Amino acid sequence: MIDMHVTLPGGLHPLTLNNPVMTASGTFGYGVEFTPYGDLTKLGGIVVKGLSLAPRRGNPMPRVAETPCGMLNAVGLQNDGAEYFVRTTLPKLPWREVPIVANLYACDPGEFGELAAVLAAEEGVAALEVNISCPNVKEGGVIFGQDPRQAAKVTEAVKMRAGSKPVIVKLSPNVTDIAHMARAVEDAGADVLSCINTLTGMGVDINTRKPLLANVVGGLSGPAIKPVALRCVWQVAKAVSIPVIGIGGITSAEDVLEFLLVGAHAVQVGTANFIRPDFVFRLVDDLAALCERMGIEQWDDFRGTLKV
Structure with missing residues (x-):
């Protein structure tokens, strides 16, 4: 029977997950909202919704829309702010039993560093995930990612203020060469990479002649983007020497193994949490059962063994 634990080297203290199944930022709230649907300690890790230094109201409604095999969102990183999170929400999470990863949102490197210092100081935060799919307002709105x-x-900037906490950089697929981006942040000190963030998309209503999202464009997620995500993880895993976390359209245990096969150490589950709030908990059991059926006994023996 397989030992489900996964260790992601990085920082002074490697990040050890209970299993390869994590939640994706922005799709699982702060984690506490899902306690009625399953045992949080069963998960590999919990990535909370994006946190900023000051609270954010997010974008106007409507900001979520269904698409064939996916979902568009332009929530706008609504959150209560980092200080409220560490004071009020973090103590409610089982951080001693399951790694809690804080996802960071900011508008310039200095602000990212300041936010990293606030969150890294908390014992209950196991690692920092950096959302680089946001604009640098001091550089004319250029998207960091x-x-x-x-x-x-x-x-x-984040590494300088992260202390002993591993730094995960979340890559955007909206680039010409994601492997080049991966090498750039690895050289800058990233301990782990997660990919992919959402693809930029939009939807329209021919009856109202209006966009489905008030923001007009948003992020496309769900099963529709899985082939793109697999390609990106495969390219990134070959390009860097640090661990990669795969994200994009996971709806089954077989999907998890596909990401591990192309080189991921772990995965994050997002849109499926909106379909079934108990999905990620069931996925952990399904993955263990699938590994037993396939005779997979060690993650190291399976990871990155795609025959090309």
Whole structure:
């Protein structure tokens, strides 16, 4: 029977997950909202919704829309702010039993560093995940995740203030060469990479002649993007020497193994949590059962063994 634990090297203290199944930021709230649907300690890790230094109201409604095999969202990173999270929400999470990963949102490298210092100081925060799919307002709105130099600056700023906590950089697929972006943030000190964030998309209503989202464009997620996510993880895993976490359209245990097969150490589950709030808990059991059926006894023996 397989030992489900996964260790992600990085920082002074490697991140050890109970299993490869994590939640994706922005799809699982702060974690506490899902306690009626399953045991949080059963999960590999919990990535909470994006946190900023100050509270954010997010974008106007409507900001979520269903699409064939997926979902568009332009929530706008609504959150209560980092200080409220560490004071009020973090103590409610079982951080001694399951790693809690804080997802960071900011508008310039200095702000990212300041936010990292606030969150890294908390014992209950196991690691920091950096959302580089946001604009650098001091550089004319350039998206950090689309410019390797800007992405590196953010990574360096977070690493300087992260202390012993591993730094995970979440890559955007909306680039020409994701492997180039991956190498840039690895060189800047990233301990782990997660990919992918959402694809940029939009939807329209021919009857009202209006966009489905008030923000007009948003992030596309769900099963529709899984082939893109697999391709990105495969390219990134070959390009860097640090661990990769795969994200994008996971709806089954077989999907999890597909990401591990192309080189991921772990996965994050997002849109499926909206379909069934108990999905991620069931997935952990399904994955263990599938490994037993397939005779998989060690993650190291399976990971990255795609025959090409």
